[in-house]
Amino acid sequence: MTKIKTQTISPQNENILIRLKRVESQFGYIPEESITEVAQSLDLPVSEIYGVATFYSFLATKPLGRNVIWVCQNLPCHLKHAEITIDNLERTLGIKPGETTSDNKFSLELTNCIGACDYAPAMLINRDLHGNLTPNKISQILKLYK
């Protein structure tokens, strides 16, 4: 990869977050080496880049499974028994939130409101929304992902 040396970041086009998002879409997560690389090319301390990478919950700093499940854990979902959903996912996948299945198929993450409270309890798998979840529905939904 050729490194572009830029002293000042041109406001509109290049900034840390944009660079990190690009890295993430390339590798599926942000490897440590990329953080160093971005830091060098922007002439900024590694800590600053690392700070941004770890600030945003949608930027992953460790490898994730092929599909990432984001289950909503907020009150509106809780009032519609989100805990049953979370429990069901944990048992079906055999992992806890923050973990990835051994076949690398799914990562399970808890998230805050995804703006689908009208379909509570809700979850995102990658960017697809699934709502009104019941244990039955969950097992069918999981089958849709390879």
Added chain:
Amino acid sequence: MIFDKIRKQAIAEWATLQQSQQPRILLGTATCGRAAGAMSTLEIMNQELARHNIDAIVTQVGCIGLCYIEPLVDIVKPNRPRICYSSVTPKIIPQLIEDYLIKDNPRPDLALGTIGDGTIEGIPRLLDLPMLKPQVRIVLRNCGHINPEDIKQYIANDGYIGFIKAINMGPERVLGEIKKSELRGRGGAGFPTGQKWEFCRRSPGKEKYIICNADEGDPGAFMNRALLESDPHSVLEGMLIGAYTIGATHGYIYCRAEYPLAIERLSIALNQMREYGLLGDNILGANFSFDMEIKEGAGAFICGEETALMASIEGKRGMPRPRPPFPAVSGLWGKPTNINNAETWANVALILQKGSEWYDGFGSQTSKGTKTFALVGKIERTGLIEVPLGIHLRDIIYEIGGGIADGKQYKAVQTGGPSGGCLPASLLDSPVDYDSLVKAGSMMGSGGMVIADEDTCMVDFARFFLSFSQAESCGKCVPCRIGTHQMFAILERITRGEGKLRDIEQLEQLSQLVKTTSLCGLGQTAPNPVQTTLRYFRDEYEAHINKKKCPSLVCTRLINYYILPGKCAGCMLCLRDCPAKAIVGGRRLVHIISQEKCTKCGACLDVCPERFGAVVKVSGEKVIVPSKPIPVATSKALKNKG
């Protein structure tokens, strides 16, 4: 002028569409429709139309807010009112097409209501239904009626007329019009929009920015999602007017990444604006150049706060900074910046289209216009509504919302999400406007309304919001970082039954401290859920602390399940179903739950046949049970004796 020609053409096309002799079908495919299976309905519908050789015009529209009965399909036949059908699943659609489109039976049993002139026997008018009657849909006027991916349909419905008026009026008069409308920000705090614009307009500097805040992260809120997915141009037109008035050269729409469909439709809309000369250099020859772009969030609630949002656009950590300087003086890259919520921008377009005098006809003395709200939680009809400000809470909950789900009792509604507070039944008759809500200890917030019923524990309720705030605190300032953490720890302790007498007092002190010393709005408002639940539901806190009792039977550490010896028939159902293997018993023996092993999942209560009703859930009381399983008859005899 070129726009005139575009507009004439759009209106003509729209009229042709309305008068079409072909049947027309409108299907709601916003996120909510999709979550209910609208895309499968669409697929089957297209197959069926092809199979029957029906040449119908199918349009995908946005959301009319009736989330609880989606997918919604509207069918228009020539010279008939449009009929709206609810819960149209892929199973129902073939029958509906056959019955109405082929056999001309409008199926009143499946219909929700009619829209437009004329009546159809057995079907009420949609706008007469209790959930729609009290609503005033002016911001959401196009939602569910036009194709959000077609700028011409927006233009045909008076779209961009507000902007045309603006460039004919000149910036100063537009500013006057917005000030006169008394529009207040819809993003939460209700700051007067005209005043904010004026600061930015008067700020020295050639380069200025405007921003649309579409980061909507409050748990319980999805109004901006629905608006942007259903009518993106109404927001973009408002931004165009704002940019022209303020003198901005560049605009950003900061939209959370959780809303991919909104982002997609916004980018389609922006491209169409460029194509029609509504963005770029010298727009419509008005000597005004402006462009805008979408910035996708990356999953951080705090980025909804304006200074954090700007840091995030700059690519940094989304950390708020102290104000002043206000964004109007020093915002994005240190340049004067004006930021408004998506709904505020949509109001701007409307005010310019119709005039501030017309706008004055809606709302209350201090809160003009309408507000969109999302109804979620324990409400019968979840959905997105728009009501005039000043409406009574009771009308929202009972008329529009249809009351509490499952026939339960109302306990409270949380407005303003984690920054707001709860309103008990005694406030059901108070008006919903900026000032009344603040007086009640809550705030308008962005518009989420989370409804709690009698089975909701208010200590647990507050704990949930605090858990949110402490997790989303960016950590920059100490009172918010540590204070919310401490408050959360105390609430956790209380819900676990380990509350101490001093906890209430300490919560009150911490609330005050965090409120007054935090750097940004997150910390300054995070204690609101605690303060209001303490104000209106103190008895629930006291029961948890003093009696180790959760009156609503929610807090698992404080509840117990027992099997009543006099009622157990020894059927063994609960024993088989208990995932924790916490039940001992046997055929025709009285079953006993081991309190040590019980995980309080409630499975035993669910499976115990209604005719026995032997399992009970209690808090703060003990039920005497035998020490080991005894034959059922013995216990029956015992019970009969004494």
